[in-house]
Amino acid sequence: MSKDFYAALKNRRSIYGISKEQVVSDDKIQEVIREAVKYTPSAFNSQSARVVLLLDEHHDKFWDITKETLRKIVGNDEQFASTAEKMGAFRSGYGTVLFFEDDSVVEGLQSNFPLYKDNFPIWSHHSSGMLQFVIWTGLEAEGYGASLQHYNPVIDDQVKKEWNIPDSWKLIAQLPFGKPTVQPGEKEFQPLEQRIKVFK
Numbered sequence: 001m002s003k004d005f006y007a008a009l010k011n012r013r014s015i016y017g018i019s020k021e022q023v024v025s026d027d028k029i030q031e032v033i034r035e036a037v038k039y040t041p042s043a044f045n046s047q048s049a050r051v052v053l054l055l056d057e058h059h060d061k062f063w064d065i066t067k068e069t070l071r072k073i074v075g076n077d078e079q080f081a082s083t084a085e086k087m088g089a090f091r092s093g094y095g096t097v098l099f100f101e102d103d104s105v106v107e108g109l110q111s112n113f114p115l116y117k118d119n120f121p122i123w124s125h126h127s128s129g130m131l132q133f134v135i136w137t138g139l140e141a142e143g144y145g146a147s148l149q150h151y152n153p154v155i156d157d158q159v160k161k162e163w164n165i166p167d168s169w170k171l172i173a174q175l176p177f178g179k180p181t182v183q184p185g186e187k188e189f190q191p192l193e194q195r196i197k198v199f200k
Helices: 005-011 024-041 056-074 077-091 105-114 120-141 156-163
Strands: 049-055 095-102 169-180
Touching: 005 120, 024 049, 024 120, 049 056, 049 120, 056 077, 056 095, 056 156, 056 169, 095 105, 095 120, 105 120, 120 169, 156 169
Parallel strands: none
Antiparallel strands: 049 095, 095 169
């Protein structure tokens, strides 16, 4: 990793201007994802996270599907213009990471540990959120910019059909990434004294 942990943490931002220019090898991108999936914690070590990496024409196809699905929902061309612009911006990137949770794993935990039944779906989302953050930050550390998107569940059926995704995989989020073409504005922070309490 080319940056230390805190530098990567500080530099991870939502980057909406991205290009298809390659920053690191596809093997390196896959390494970031493999390491993140392997080492990100999960409740009861359930390892319920599933990830699909879309590159090249698969990345483009995903955003084409998303655009056309949303067009059918919005209907009005004038209202759809800003959505189409967003889809074009995401499609301009190098790749997309799709985050899933395997419901069959969650349901198995609910069956085996009924006392915590109601908590397992919540914990599953906690784990997914951590994985999203780790991969997002890992890609940033390698020089890519990204933003987290949520076009599920309206695209779920089309995505599962196009890439032969198991029925038990539930789509949680999408992360389009690419070489940054713009820099984000200054980030504003609420006073930490209002957000953190320390007792010692």
